[in-house]
Amino acid sequence: MSERQTQQRQAIREAVRRADRPLSPQEILDAAGTLAPGLGLATVYRAVKIGVTEGWLAAVEVPGSATRYEPAGKHHHHHFACRGCGSVYEVEGCPGNITPLTPAGFKLEDHELVLFGLCRSCNA
Amino acid sequence: MSERQTQQRQAIREAVRRADRPLSPQEILDAAGTLAPGLGLATVYRAVKIGVTEGWLAAVEVPGSATRYEPAGKHHHHHFACRGCGSVYEVEGCPGNITPLTPAGFKLEDHELVLFGLCRSCNA
DNA sequence: CGGTTGTTGAGAATCGGTTATCAATCGGAC
DNA sequence: GTCCGATTGATAACCGATTCTCAACAACCG
Numbered sequence: 001m002s003e004r005q006t007q008q009r010q011a012i013r014e015a016v017r018r019a020d021r022p023l024s025p026q027e028i029l030d031a032a033g034t035l036a037p038g039l040g041l042a043t044v045y046r047a048v049k050i051g052v053t054e055g056w057l058a059a060v061e062v063p064g065s066a067t068r069y070e071p072a073g074k075h076h077h078h079h080f081a082c083r084g085c086g087s088v089y090e091v092e093g094c095p096g097n098i099t100p101l102t103p104a105g106f107k108l109e110d111h112e113l114v115l116f117g118l119c120r121s122c123n124a
Numbered sequence: 125m126s127e128r129q130t131q132q133r134q135a136i137r138e139a140v141r142r143a144d145r146p147l148s149p150q151e152i153l154d155a156a157g158t159l160a161p162g163l164g165l166a167t168v169y170r171a172v173k174i175g176v177t178e179g180w181l182a183a184v185e186v187p188g189s190a191t192r193y194e195p196a197g198k199h200h201h202h203h204f205a206c207r208g209c210g211s212v213y214e215v216e217g218c219p220g221n222i223t224p225l226t227p228a229g230f231k232l233e234d235h236e237l238v239l240f241g242l243c244r245s246c247n248a
Numbered sequence: 249c250g251g252t253t254g255t256t257g258a259g260a261a262t263c264g265g266t267t268a269t270c271a272a273t274c275g276g277a278c
Numbered sequence: 279g280t281c282c283g284a285t286t287g288a289t290a291a292c293c294g295a296t297t298c299t300c301a302a303c304a305a306c307c308g
Contacts, residue, residue, distance in 0.1 A: 003254085004253090004254055004255065004304085004305050004306075005305075005306090006254090006255065006256080006304080006305070007304095008255080008256070009255090024295095025295085025296085026295095038256090038257075039256090039257085040256065040257040040258065041257090041258095041296090042256080042257065042258080042259090042296090042297080042298085043255080043256060043257070045295095045296060045297075046255085046256085046297095061187030061188050062187060063185030063186060063187050063236065064185050066294080066295060066296095067295085067296095078225065080226070080227065080230060082230075083233070089227065089230075091225045091226070091227060092225065093224070093225050094225075095219035095220060095221040095222060095225070096219060096221075097219040097220075097221075098219060098237075098239065100217075101202065101215045101216065101217050101218075101219070101239065102204070102215070102239060102241070103204065103213065103215060103244070104244075105243075105244035105247060106204060106206075106213075106241060106242065106243055106244055106247060107241045107242040107247045108204075108239055108240075108241045109207070109240055109241040109242070110239075110240040110241065111237065111238065111239045111240060112187065112237070112238050112240070113222075113235065113236070113237045113238075114235065114236050114237075114238075115222065115225065115226060115232055115234075115235045116232075116233055116234040116235060116236070117226070117230060117231045117232045117233040117234065118230065118231040118233070119229075119230055120227070120228075120229035120230055123229060123230060123231045127284090128274085128275055128276075128283095128284060128285065129275075129276090130274075130275075130284090130285065130286080131274095132285080132286070133285090148265095149265085149266085150265095162286090162287075163286090163287085164286065164287040164288070165266095165287090165288095166266090166267080166268090166286075166287065166288080166289090167285080167286060167287070169265095169266065169267070170267090170285085170286085173267095189264095190264080190265060190266095191265085191266095
């Protein structure tokens with residue numbers, strides 16, 4: 001037996017699914033905590049690690065802040081990090097034209113574009 | 125009196141200037157250590173903070189690794205982070221077309237594009 | 249239901265990065 | 279050369295993020 005179906009993991013998966021932006025472990029705890037009272041941070045970290053391994057969760061790394069997680073399988077997109085509140089939002093599209101930038105001899109595997117600025121709330 | 129001209133700070137400034145890629149504090153220590161034997165990591169951190177404050181050093185943040193520093197005033201460019209050796213390289217150009225991606229109501233101040241993959245050495 | 253065993257929660261421990269401490273030292277004005 | 283205050287280096291302390299520990303607990307099979 002391996003991989004049980006627990007309330008905590010369901011709550012965590014559901015919280016990430018409902019969010020419209022990538023969540024940090026602490027944000028997941030806050031969101032999933034209402035679905036599974038008493039939820040602990042360690043459990044979030046464990047579930048998140050499992051999710052990434054199993055492939056239904058994608059890690060989003062933003063400079064200068066904790067790793068965020070979002071459901072895997074979304075179409076290619078990027079992120080906007082608010083300097084006011086620290087939240088990370090999803091932005092549609094990609095400027096493309098990335099490949100030509102790669103130096104000769106280098107192997108390009110992936111890329112991450114992060115926009116910095118103020119979100120709607122903080123810009124007001 | 126404030127801001128003395130010391131061998132250590134000259135060595136650090138020189139090491140950053142000579143590098144063709146942004147260096148982490150530890151990398152700066154290694155490089156500048158040959159110019160100023162006995163150099164300590166604390167001194168690197170202090171000098172780097174001063175450099176950023178005075179405006180002749182620019183901080184480059186890459187997800188999942190220490191902050192890098194490069195001379196300020198370079199023309200707009202981006203970076204390539206090698207998954208093999210962890211080094212960060214400079215890449216010329218920018219795909220442009222960033223502004224249209226910004227969600228309505230958000231204020232775009234800056235952006236950072238990081239390419240991931242293998243550098244020439246690690247790709248061989 | 250009852251046992252087996254994976255899972256959980258709280259807190260301690262750890263980690264890499266960065267900053268603070270403090271006595272010894274050095275820069276540079278005089 | 280002297281002197282005073284800025285600077286340095288070694289190391290401890292700190293920090294936020296993440297992982298480990300371990301006893302209590304709950305999921306699932308029979």
